[in-house]
Amino acid sequence: MKRRIANRKYKVPFLPEKRIEDQAQLLLDEWAEAHAPIAEPPVPIEEILELHLGLDFCLADLRTELGHPDVLGGIWFGDRLIKVDQSLDPSIQPKLLGRYRFTLAHEVGHWRLHRQHLMDDPSARSLFEANCEPAFVQRAGDDAPEEFQANAFASRALMPQQMVYEAWAQWRGSHDPVAIADLDVGDYHADRQANEQVAMERFCKPLAREFDVSAQAMRIRLEKIELLVKEVQPRLFS
């Protein structure tokens, strides 16, 4: 029997990015306290999900189960269950390891950012019963506020700012940002911005591999923390 995909009747409040970053860091700190400090990438998100948070986790044919061809993952609060679509199984598609880990971190984001809010909502009570409907379903390209927040959480949990800075310095030999203008931007697409993204993602692949994330996720993170910039600003005292 096909289950209906989660609808958007449950709204989540606006969360500033700083709050999301703090929540991601708090989770990593909890892991460090209970197990061992995360000295270097990759962040052990699978261990955090299953061994620290005690969530049930499985790979399944979610696309058939939920009746949508672009489903990546989902979370069932009542069953304490996270499911990821089997198309992301990294043992079958090793290139998708980064996508797989990001999907897990995204669902953990819902668990940490949104569960309490919905627990306080009397109209969402059914989400906390056994055999419940999924509270959130992650679909490719979905930019609803709750999905944006869960993505922001995943990005910060898998690529903590300090860890990225350190890995960058080790890789580049300094903390200096790199400007897109310094990259070899090809002519693959008609759109200049798309070409720049291809160039940036090709450039940041070594770092993406170190963190076990996709080149796209690493590019977005590096842009966010301004290690990849449009152009390097001249320094006052150089």
Next chain:
Amino acid sequence: MADPRKVFGDLLRATRIAKGYTLRKFAEMADMSPTYLSQVEQGKTDRPPTAERVRTMAELLGQNADEWTAIAGRIPDDLTDIITGEPQAMPELLRAAKGLTADELRKLTEQIREQQKDGGKQE
């Protein structure tokens, strides 16, 4: 009565977590895909693990392989050979032993082992 596939799946998952292995890590150790291991743990596979696979998983997790094979609803491969090797006497022995307590079965096993040892000496 609970579905034996679900009972086995729950036991497998709880033991795996207690031993500190993630789904992907344990799947790699047991030489299977995480998707297949998920299906086994959820009791939702049309291809339940073979006796040999159950044995491998039990041994990796430090559990009694025969007990796990029975919980998984499988018969250890060597038992099939043992029964078909003595197609009349062996089923008769098993039927006669049915209903004995675990303690009584252990004593009987000991007696058989002693007998085999004595038989070996006489030869």
